[in-house]
Amino acid sequence: MSDSPRTHLPVHRALARLIPFAKKDLPRLALGGVSALGASIVALLIPTALEWIVGGPLSSGATTAVVWGALAVLGLGLVEAGLVWLRRWLVLAPATAIEYNLRQTFYNRLQKLPIEFHDRWQGGQLLSRMMQDLNVIRRWLAFGLIMLVVNLLTVIIGSVLLFQWHWLLGTIFVVSGVPLWISGLKFERTYGRLTRMSQDQQGDLATSVEQSVHGIRVLKAFGRGPHALKNFRAQAETLRGTEMHKAGAIARVDFVLVLMPELAFAVCLALGIWLTADGQIDVAQLFAFFAMATILRWPIESIGFLFSFLLDARTSTDRVFEVFDTVDTITDPASPVEIENPRGALAFTGVHFRYQDARDHERDLLDGVDLSLEPGETMALVGLTGSGKTTLTTLPTRLYDVTEGSVTLDGVDVRDMRLVDVRTHIANAFEDATLFSASVRENVLLGRDDLDVVSVEADLVMREALDVAQAAFVDDLPDGVDTMIGEEGMSLSGGQRQRLALARAVAARPRVLVMDDPLSALDVNTEEKVQVGLGRVLEGTTTLIVAHRPSTVALADRVALLENGRIVEVGAHSALMARSAR
Incomplete structure (x- = not known):
């Protein structure tokens, strides 16, 4: 592995370094985010419509009104689907354009950096940065960034809306999120280190493959194929171990992300039944509360995946900018001298x-x-x-x-x-x-x-x-x-x-x-x-x-x-x- 410098910028500052490459595409990415947020807001309106249907036409037996209510829910669903499609259409082109610009800049940088840089860096490390890391950044810009922001806003907006049915149920649901934030802070420290280790090890593995392919004649001539395979297997096993540790970290945070909403559901269900029996809320309100809570489950459970995606993107950005930040010691002078007809002395x-x-x-x-x-x-x-x-x-x-x-x-x-x-x-x-x-x-x-x-x-x-x-x-x-x-x-x-x-x-x-x-x-x-x-x-x-x-x-x-x-x-x-x- 190269002796490249390691950056320790906060996540937001590290990822902010992508802005110059994304500046002209930010408006369209922002529109994609607005479209995604619109789809989430439309989804949050569905429980209100269901409350009206259950509490009104359905309880009174007005069949025609129930049909119109069902059509309204269907219409909201179609609008949500349309906004999701619009989000994908809006972000696809700018995300790939940003990846293209980054890749062009990266390759141009490799061409300009002096030979001493290439003496120090392994080819596999550079290849993994240009291909794998830039691909991670593109997918994060097109999906991870937008959905992380939108899902966080959805959880916040949805949690506030829960209070319209009963303050106690809303409080229980919100309080259940505290362990999620604590787990997230611990997850960042562990996963950030593991994802950097994993991506560096992938670069080392790519270097081994590159060297084996280039030196295949030597390996075959000396019968060293099994030896090369042994070394490769050891590196691959090390990478596998790191990936297992990453998977374990994700599993632990996912466990909390799934468990806490389930516990909140159970407690809210017991209290909801008691509140309904006591006359503090009606069946339609309880039904709407759980419909809203159900809609919020995926945004809550996705936070772990999206947060790990955020850390992957941060690590990829760090690795790419390690190359960008390398000082080019062999450059053109400020005031170059030209020799029109050199003699060759x-x-x-x-x-x-x-x-x-x-x-x-x-x-x-x-x-x-x-x-x-x-x-x-x-x-x-x-x-x-x-x-x-x-x-x-x-x-x-x-x-x-x-x-x-x-x-x-x-x-x-x-x-x-x-x-x-x-x-x-x-x-x-x-x-x-x-x-x-x-x-x-x-x-x-x-x-x-x-x-x-x-x-x-x-x-x-x-x-x-x-x-x-x-x-x-x-x-x-x-x-x-x-x-x-x-x-x-x-x-x-x-x-x-x-x-x-x-x-x-x-x-x-x-x-x-x-x-x-x-x-x-x-x-x-x-x-x-x-x-x-x-x-x-x-x-x-x-x-x-x-x-x-x-x-x-x-x-x-x-x-x-x-x-x-x-x-x-x-x-x-x-x-x-x-x-x-x-």
Whole structure:
């Protein structure tokens, strides 16, 4: 589970954070609430009509009047049903619109938050927030919020109306509600903790499923399926236990919510019979009192369910806003600098970097890197495993920001430029070639939002990039470049995935291309053809490439050696081989 902050706002303040997303839809939600309240008020009028029927036409035997009274009750029932339908019609569209806005904002937020955020958060936790928690919020807005308010008002109004028949009966019914409020306060403390625990555990479980699906080849290859199932079963059992505790909490409050009205009914029935015998009320009034009390039973019994729904929605809101509240440390400057025609001079000056989970006594992973690349130059970066080469390649495009020092493009600090400009002028090609569940065409042209992917120009750019990356294999796929590749490109070989990822970087036509050993899965002959193609198509493009193969290093103009967080040697490959023991 993530080390996300926990919010402890009161329920009303936590849920009030949804108002900006619901502002334009609040009028229609309010109308839905008014419609629901109208339906409840109409239902509360029925006992009065029944009192008139029982006390008048029915007792006197006026059949015609009884029929008209029955039609009046039927009419009230139809009006109530119509208002219930109207409530559903009014709230459906705005509730789904609010969910849509929240989901769009959530996804956009995930795209903007820095890589260090995604390093810290599990994918399953984010997925459960985007799907499950937002769904809970929508259902609460469309049903839970409205019915909780309406049912509380119905209970209050109905309880007041009970006094019109006899003050003692009304008092007994109202006093029976005191234990309900006491149980509700205890329920909030217990259930609030359990629902947060449950939703976090569901996120952890989703993460386990996600990891198992992504790592299914490894699990099968090592025969670790039973082990994965054992771990999954343990997590699922923990979640089951939490859900059982939740169910127990709901059952306890429901017990009180059902028991107290039943006790009130019994006491009121005994007293009602005595009051009728004593002549203080008549049969019609007693009948109407119990008809009203019966109507109030569902609103009273629903309070427990609706209150638990309220706490679920509060927890879901907290979980969603934990993501919204995360500070985005990599943002556009207030006054961005624009480079109209970048030359491609890339420089690292006194660069320090340490990851957020580094211990205080540990030195910076990058501990004062100084390195300059001239426009159009190809620089190979070499070093031992763990020396920080990959980390260094993430700094020019601000996937991470330097801890100290600066990375500049044509003398301009990349932090002084808009992110979209930085990532247009500088492109990355990673060793771990991540592809998306889309067509080959869409994957290759991912970095060219200035082109229509089905245009002639886009086709030319794509073909040239595929040619450079030696990715002619795409024409042998079932639908050529329009073939849909599987999740993360797992339907392709490692070398095919790398070549498509490289084609994507080439198609972006950057001024600076930063590559983290993107040719590791290629044979030497293919690698040489790719290098020749890169030199032809990206002539004038500055290239920084992390390399492990001597063949790749030999093709670079210069080589930089990274050791102990610093650049200790820079020069031509042949010169370094002659003078550097490292």
